[in-house]
Amino acid sequence: MELIGAQVAAPSQEALESPFPRLFDGMDLIALGAALPTPFHAYSANTIRQRISGLQAALDGLNAAICFAVKANPSLAILQIMAQSGLGADIVSSGELRRSLKAGIPANRIVFSGVGKTEAEMGEAIDVGVGRFNVESSEELEALQRAARTREAIVRASVRINPDVDAGTHDKISTGKSDNKFGVSITEARRWFAAVSCKENVRLDGLHVHIGSQILELEPFRQALHHVSVFWRELVLAGHSINSIDVGGGLGVVYRGARDKPVNVGDYVHTIREALTGFEGRIVLEPGRYLVAEAGILLTRVIRTKQGATRNFLIVDAAMNDLLRPSLYDAWHDIELIDEESDRNDLRPGTVYDIVGPVCETSDTFAIGRQLPQCRAGDLLAIRCTGAYGASMSSTYNSRPLAAEVLVDDGSYAVIRRRQSFDEMIAGEQAATLWRTA
Structure with missing residues (x-):
């Protein structure tokens, strides 16, 4: 199934870099968040294409090959963009080999x-x-x-x-x-x-x-x-x-x-x-990261706020199983409120939050002491720069199904991995009914 559209003009850099962006590769994030249940990963196809073409232009005149590090984002739709742009693949497993081939990357352009x-x-x-x-x-x-x-x-x-x-x-x-x-x-x-x-x-x-x-x-x-x-x-x-x-x-x-x-x-x-x-x-x-990280966001909604003894907690529906980097590396990701009136967030008083998920680990924390406009249940947040090592490192810890992934291309979107169902999550499991001896 073809998931990637024709190459088109990218949205303005101002739209991509706005402090409180509503547009993401031409797509209104409020509308996208209403169309799909959160949390989910979204990727800008045009941002990826821009990164690829920029690197290719810099390499002009060299006998050079770009092999995308598949571990950064192994989604078939993302790998299709790489294949259509003439890139090869850098792989570290037979699974990544099979994904690359399925996406149309020729074997002779693959480095193991x-x-x-x-x-x-x-x-x-x-x-x-x-x-x-x-x-x-x-x-x-x-x-x-x-x-x-x-x-x-x-x-x-x-x-x-x-x-x-x-x-x-x-x-x-x-x-x-x-x-x-x-x-x-x-x-x-x-x-x-x-x-x-x-x-x-x-x-x-x-x-x-x-x-x-x-x-x-x-x-x-x-x-x-x-x-x-x-x-x-x-x-x-x-x-x-x-x-x-x-x-x-x-x-x-x-x-x-x-x-x-x-x-x-x-x-x-x-x-x-x-x-x-x-x-x-x-x-x-x-x-790997260079081509896809800034093309990705993780959209999540506020479940509730909680006043602790010394800190304000903002509890969101995304968790460390959806984005492991902050827990694993103490990594910083910019986090922004996506409001119906994005240019008027100054009307909400600034509040300092620890932004946390629902997983039963203290390390399930996206940010500590982060200032945002005052938030309330149902607000939509964007965790930025998650296109690399976001979905690719995700898990089903706490029996949380894998989040959906969405590709956005000039104002349209395609679901490139649907949210995992409970039955899909447990599909390989079974009761201990067949016993053997070695």
Whole structure:
């Protein structure tokens, strides 16, 4: 079923960035909130297209491929936008492989990353013709050789190096320091290339680096790319062919409007150009958050307010199972009241709230000490910048069905994942009636 409409003009930037927005990709949020039960995730198709085209324009003249990091938002409709825009996919599981293929992304534009690929997953990827594997340990390299030899196939692989660079981001999304689980040292990678002739079915001809996510400064990228550049040149002098350099992702976005200052995408690409001057192979980028985060909002309604002993609580119908980032990372998301008279919210007195969900965990908290216009039951709130790692990290904790997802495109919307029913939530469960012994 076709879920994505034709490319059209985006709404004005003023409409997207208004402090109390009513329009979201041409759609009135009050009307959208009335049409569908909250909570639900909504994505702006045009915002995603703008991000893609902006990055493609910055890369003009480079032999470069953009492979969307599927983990950020694996919705089939979102992946269809990526496919229609000519992007590939960066995957970390067979499930993400199948989603990418189903959405129309060709297998040869898929890169298989991740530290825990099983041999069965590698075999499945080889069978469909995945373009490249990013390998992160010597045991994984051996497993890839076995899987390829069994199928009498030749596969292309890149070694993920760990440059021991601090990305200056949250510890839980840092991936390029020596104590992180990702990649191998340059010393170990050097040994792999020295023994490359022993891998008859694996063509080790690429390098990969990814130092973390939500990076808001250029310097960590410069440092990581410097390590990659020096190693690439060393390998070429030693007679090795390097046909692919994967620079990862990590570009930050605006979660906190008054504070976050993302890296300019043109400056980022210029940094890549400088570091890899003279490289004649394919440069691969793996953006995820950067392409989709700011395109998403989580719409939720106020259930009630509660006056505690020392704090005002605003209890909403969304919860940590719908958006885990604040609970998991202490992450900030801008939160705004969407009022019938959005330009007159100053008529409501400002009130400081702890904004919390109904899940039975103290960590089910979206914001602490946040000032909003005074709210009441039934008010509609937008939690902003939830297009990445929102729905993709959701769960059914407290037996709460998965929220719906909606794609908005120039004033129209399509439900791209309906709200999960109770029967769907328990579909895989059954009573203990069939007993076996091992």
